[in-house]
Amino acid sequence: KDGYELWLDYRPLENANLKTEVDRLFSGVFFFGQSPTYEIIRKELEISSQQMIEKAPVFSMERLAKTQVWMGTREELSQVLGLDQQVQIRELGEDGYWRGPIDFQGKTYYAIVGNRPVGVLYGVFDWLKSIQTETFNPKTEKSDSPKVKLRMLNHWDNLDRTVERGYAGFSIWDWHKLPGYIDPRYIDYARANASLGINAVSLTNVNANARILTTDFMKKAKVLADLFRPYGIKVFLTARFSAPMEIGGLKTADPLDPAVSEFWKKKTDEMYSFIPDFGGYLVKANSEGQPGPHEYQRNHAEGANVLADALAPHGGILIWRAFVYSHEIDEDRHKQANLEFEPLDGKFRDNVIIQVKNGAIDFMPREPFHPLFGAVKNTNLGMEFQITQEYLGQATQLVYLAPMWEEVLRSQTYRPTPNSTVAGIIDGTDSGQKLTLMAGVSNIGTDRNWTGHLFGQANWFAFGRQAWDPYLTSAEVAEEWIKMTFGQKPEALVKIKEIMLESREAAVNYMTPLGLHHIMGRSHHYGPAPWVEGGRADWTSLYYHLADSLGIGFDRTGSGSNAIAQYAPEIAKAWSDPNQIPEKYLLWFHHLPWDFKLKSGKTLWEGIGLHYDLGVKTARKMEADWKSLEADLDSEQFDHVRQLLAIQVQEAEWWRNACLLYFQTFANRPFPAEIEKPEGDLEYYKSLDFPTAPGIRPRW
Numbered sequence: 001k002d003g004y005e006l007w008l009d010y011r012p013l014e015n016a017n018l019k020t021e022v023d024r025l026f027s028g029v030f031f032f033g034q035s036p037t038y039e040i041i042r043k044e045l046e047i048s049s050q051q052m053i054e055k056a057p058v059f060s061m062e063r064l065a066k067t068q069v070w071m072g073t074r075e076e077l078s079q080v081l082g083l084d085q086q087v088q089i090r091e092l093g094e095d096g097y098w099r100g101p102i103d104f105q106g107k108t109y110y111a112i113v114g115n116r117p118v119g120v121l122y123g124v125f126d127w128l129k130s131i132q133t134e135t136f137n138p139k140t141e142k143s144d145s146p147k148v149k150l151r152m153l154n155h156w157d158n159l160d161r162t163v164e165r166g167y168a169g170f171s172i173w174d175w176h177k178l179p180g181y182i183d184p185r186y187i188d189y190a191r192a193n194a195s196l197g198i199n200a201v202s203l204t205n206v207n208a209n210a211r212i213l214t215t216d217f218m219k220k221a222k223v224l225a226d227l228f229r230p231y232g233i234k235v236f237l238t239a240r241f242s243a244p245m246e247i248g249g250l251k252t253a254d255p256l257d258p259a260v261s262e263f264w265k266k267k268t269d270e271m272y273s274f275i276p277d278f279g280g281y282l283v284k285a286n287s288e289g290q291p292g293p294h295e296y297q298r299n300h301a302e303g304a305n306v307l308a309d310a311l312a313p314h315g316g317i318l319i320w321r322a323f324v325y326s327h328e329i330d331e332d333r334h335k336q337a338n339l340e341f342e343p344l345d346g347k348f349r350d351n352v353i354i355q356v357k358n359g360a361i362d363f364m365p366r367e368p369f370h371p372l373f374g375a376v377k378n379t380n381l382g383m384e385f386q387i388t389q390e391y392l393g394q395a396t397q398l399v400y401l402a403p404m405w406e407e408v409l410r411s412q413t414y415r416p417t418p419n420s421t422v423a424g425i426i427d428g429t430d431s432g433q434k435l436t437l438m439a440g441v442s443n444i445g446t447d448r449n450w451t452g453h454l455f456g457q458a459n460w461f462a463f464g465r466q467a468w469d470p471y472l473t474s475a476e477v478a479e480e481w482i483k484m485t486f487g488q489k490p491e492a493l494v495k496i497k498e499i500m501l502e503s504r505e506a507a508v509n510y511m512t513p514l515g516l517h518h519i520m521g522r523s524h525h526y527g528p529a530p531w532v533e534g535g536r537a538d539w540t541s542l543y544y545h546l547a548d549s550l551g552i553g554f555d556r557t558g559s560g561s562n563a564i565a566q567y568a569p570e571i572a573k574a575w576s577d578p579n580q581i582p583e584k585y586l587l588w589f590h591h592l593p594w595d596f597k598l599k600s601g602k603t604l605w606e607g608i609g610l611h612y613d614l615g616v617k618t619a620r621k622m623e624a625d626w627k628s629l630e631a632d633l634d635s636e637q638f639d640h641v642r643q644l645l646a647i648q649v650q651e652a653e654w655w656r657n658a659c660l661l662y663f664q665t666f667a668n669r670p671f672p673a674e675i676e677k678p679e680g681d682l683e684y685y686k687s688l689d690f691p692t693a694p695g696i697r698p699r700w
């Protein structure tokens with residue numbers, strides 16, 4: 001098994017009762033209507049039936065004779081559904097589904113019903129999952145609908161097929177061969193996304209190339225949009241703010257210039273002539289060298305609205321990123337998004353969503369939630385998570401990210417209501433916003449197994465599941481993925497789940513414990529480099545850890561940058577006290593003496609050491625636990641992960657040794673006795689260089 005099939009690798013059913021039941025149901029499948037989406041369902045049933053019961057399914061042409069399973073929309077099934085049931089299904093909205101038994105003229109059928117064909121598709125995938133994970137019961141009903149409207153992947157893919165922060169080969173979009181050549185991967189990709197309910201993709205890097213908006217590229221994008229449509233997936237593209245100049249021949253990109261708004265209007269009309277259901281644009285502006293409205297003394301709302309107005313007549317959406325920080329470093333980077341966006345609250349058009357990273361710095365192994373969540377009341381906010389593991393071990397490490405996302409989503413914001421959480425803001429329950437979005441920066445590439453590391457697939461999977469329902473626990477999602485990927489082996493399930501659930505905390509421990517952050521290698525972000533200094537200050541490690549002979553940490557309280565005041569008063573007050581703040585955020589907000597006493601009674605210096613060491617020990621345990629599963633697993637999968645875990649252990653040791661030796665030069669204290677002696681000295685770790693590390697961008 002090489003991983004290409006992802007979690008859709010249906011296995012032969014071993015449970016005899018289940019097999020009989022599935023056999024019976026697949027012997028008569030009837031569709032109440034016609035739709036290209038139903039063709040996709042047919043194909044999925046063919047694949048799954050062959051693999052699970054080694055038989056082709058039988059598709060019936062007549063509704064009653066010999067049928068067992070009924071599929072269709074609520075409207076198509078209105079003759080056979082009770083009125084109450086129709087009302088119940090209508091409430092599930094455009095992507096929801098209902099599945100369960102229907103009694104009709106003395107016989108019981110199993111029905112899968114949505115309000116649109118894509119709802120039926122989601123219901124079918126959920127049904128097949130219940131079979132694969134052996135939880136299917138034909139007598140019970142289930143209904144579900146997504147809590148977030150746009151469940152979106154952001155590809156950071158360049159037109160030349162390199163991928164910014166991609167660790168799984170090249171971009172799967174072969175722009176050169178499009179529109180003529182359709183790579184079968186496009187279909188497999190759409191199928192995998194649809195199986196999770198992902199319904200939007202932005203195809204191109206946020207560090208955008210204006211050429212994507214030329215007619216030639218629109219024709220290429222159209223092919224993908226046409227392919228994805230029956231899977232319920234809409235295409236978005238990244239718009240470069242300076243496109244009016246680069247491809248429009250204008251002298252300015254000033255959003256208030258009438259020629260500029262005319263450019264965007266015409267461009268957008270043209271786009272919709274190719275892709276009538278085009279999703280909209282995703283924009284990174286005035287951040288890390290990307291052009292934006294500031295060049296013309298305009299603010300982000302003025303910049304966003306000109307594009308939003310061009311999209312609005314077509315029902316398009318403008319996603320504007322909040323990941324901004326200026327080139328003149330006069331403020332703690334943590335504060336800059338709030339400083340820019342809070343004053344603009346209420347000034348964005350209704351079809352604008354501000355896409356906010358989960359934390360205020362940049363996808364660190366652990367960040368407190370972004371203070372924009374809760375700070376604005378009249379602006380649509382969407383979540384941006386990073387699935388690709390830029391700062392979390394890239395593709396050599398097994399780090400299951402769902403616990404991190406769960407931690408962020410469940411964070412209490414205290415605003416707009418005392419019980420509000422980040423999840424409640426982005427799904428609209430607390431914020432009241434109708435347009436809701438969760439985006440994940442994709443980890444997909446041309447590698448045979450899509451994500452480089454087999455367990456990278458779990459992160460793609462978990463992102464899709466949590467975007468559908470931000471209240472799912474990382475444990476339940478892990479369990480689904482494990483069963484779908486490795487089959488039904490109770491012991492393996494328990495161990496793999498444990499490995500996954502401890503992996504993120506392990507990474508935090510051996511990389512950036514106790515609130516440390518941004519101490520990784522310059523530019524490629526691979527491995528430890530707490531010594532990075534020089535050049536732009538907020539791209540160095542020193543800027544963030546501020547270690548000196550007295551202590552360590554970034555003071556973001558009232559005595560420092562006061563970024564803490566951007567949170568609700570309840571948080572600001574509690575977290576300003578180093579004895580009250582959760583220790584996981586300690587050095588994020590406080591600069592503390594090396595002898596500061598932790599809750600464990602240890603000093604800060606000892607605590608840092610013990611956390612690093614615990615991270616290494618957990619990585620070793622993960623490796624040992626995996627090795628114990630050899631007999632239960634496919635040998636190719638087993639070996640792939642075994643080798644990578646060995647690398648992960650080495651990298652964990654490297655992180656621990658490099659960071660502790662470096663911080664020791666300031667702390668001037670011995671290592672706690674429990675900790676192993678590092679193999680090399682600090683000079684050795686500093687001398688390591690990674691000229692071929694992936695993800696180095698030519699731009700910087």
Ligand code: BDP
Pocket residue numbers: 164165206207284288323362363390
């Ligand atoms: C950082 C990445 C950089 C991205 C940037 C972004 O290092 O490559 O361009 O985020 O989100 O995490 O725009």
